Amino acid sequence: MESSRIALPIGTALDRFIKNNQFQFQYASGELSQLLRDIALASKVVNREINKAGLIDIMGPMGSQNSGGEQQQKLDVLANIRFTRALTKGGEACALISEETESYVDLNNEGRYVIAIDPLDGSSNIDVNVSIGTIFSIYRRVSPVGQPIQDQDILQCGAEQVAAGYILYGSSTMLVYTTGHGVNGFTYESTLGEYVLSHPDMTMPERGRTYSINEGSANSFSSAVKGYVQFCKDENYTARYIGSLVADFHRNLLKGGIYIYPATAKDKKGKLRLMYECNALAFIAEQAGGKATDGKTRILEIKPESLHERTPFYVGSKAMVEKAESFN
Ligand code: AHG
Ligand code: MN
Ligand code: MN
Numbered sequence: 001m002e003s004s005r006i007a008l009p010i011g012t013a014l015d016r017f018i019k020n021n022q023f024q025f026q027y028a029s030g031e032l033s034q035l036l037r038d039i040a041l042a043s044k045v046v047n048r049e050i051n052k053a054g055l056i057d058i059m060g061p062m063g064s065q066n067s068g069g070e071q072q073q074k075l076d077v078l079a080n081i082r083f084t085r086a087l088t089k090g091g092e093a094c095a096l097i098s099e100e101t102e103s104y105v106d107l108n109n110e111g112r113y114v115i116a117i118d119p120l121d122g123s124s125n126i127d128v129n130v131s132i133g134t135i136f137s138i139y140r141r142v143s144p145v146g147q148p149i150q151d152q153d154i155l156q157c158g159a160e161q162v163a164a165g166y167i168l169y170g171s172s173t174m175l176v177y178t179t180g181h182g183v184n185g186f187t188y189e190s191t192l193g194e195y196v197l198s199h200p201d202m203t204m205p206e207r208g209r210t211y212s213i214n215e216g217s218a219n220s221f222s223s224a225v226k227g228y229v230q231f232c233k234d235e236n237y238t239a240r241y242i243g244s245l246v247a248d249f250h251r252n253l254l255k256g257g258i259y260i261y262p263a264t265a266k267d268k269k270g271k272l273r274l275m276y277e278c279n280a281l282a283f284i285a286e287q288a289g290g291k292a293t294d295g296k297t298r299i300l301e302i303k304p305e306s307l308h309e310r311t312p313f314y315v316g317s318k319a320m321v322e323k324a325e326s327f328n
Helices: 014-020 029-051 074-090 123-128 215-220 223-234 245-255 274-287 318-325
Strands: 061-065 071-073 093-098 113-121 132-140 163-169 173-178 183-189 194-199 210-212 258-261 291-293 313-316
Touching: 014 029, 014 183, 014 194, 029 074, 029 113, 029 132, 029 163, 029 173, 061 074, 071 074, 071 123, 074 093, 074 113, 074 123, 074 132, 093 274, 113 123, 113 274, 123 132, 132 245, 132 274, 163 245, 163 274, 173 194, 173 245, 173 274, 210 245, 215 223, 223 318, 245 258, 245 274, 245 313, 258 318, 274 291, 274 313, 291 318, 313 318
Parallel strands: 093 113, 210 258
Antiparallel strands: 061 071, 113 132, 132 163, 163 173, 173 183, 183 194, 258 313, 291 313
């Protein structure tokens, strides 16, 4: 992994870190930095709202459905508003793709970046005080500024991401991101109102002993997935499944492990969305030395055909993903 020009110590504020690493970005580095700052700021507001979840009336279902036909929670909608507002005001993003909106939002401006976002991931865990997250991907627009947004700007392969990250609202709140030069993690220091560097140059262990999969659907797994799950049991691996992708991914990033959301009878292409769940985590996994595939193909090379496309997702320690693939 390429290191920054000046290695900054643990405790460095996110802003300073971003500034220090601007040279790594081949395009207009100030714009990308501003985008990251906008996302970080919106996440602090969302974090504040999540922490108040039990106190004011923001828990429970909204009574509406999202793009995937799933029940929207009040916090899904609220988080979507917060991130959309921050990114709209910032002016660097020209279009937003969100889990919570059917089509992309054209911001009708001169912005040069397209953002894909899952504003709140793991929403079934909101009401039960379990970790949830936000996932984001940043792309350069392809068509010239000033012209209408086109499909080629929106439906880009994950390999085109210029930055990606997630926020984990867990026992502490963390922002983890990459611009393609390694992965760094920042912990939110609420009394300062700042994200500070806590996990520099994160790497995923080559292998681990934890597998994360919703075994409640095991009857409808393919024989390959069933075979790999049996292998994990034969090896006495530990099963850990939170049901918040960000939280399951983060644990496996730190400790080593594999997360699988395979095709099931209910979800023939799996449940997770390529553009705003899988691509960002695949980019981070690879940057940390891990691997992400759909069981065969590298996630970052899948050309999306629609905004809310789903894909089976295998992500985690490289040796474990390769082992799981060998059962296909
Ligand atoms: P979201 O809340 O954004 O719709 O995402 C939920 C996802 C993901 O976070 C999690 O890993 C997965 O759904 C859990 O699904 P199952 O309950 O089917 O295991
Ligand atoms: Mn999600
Ligand atoms: Mn979501």
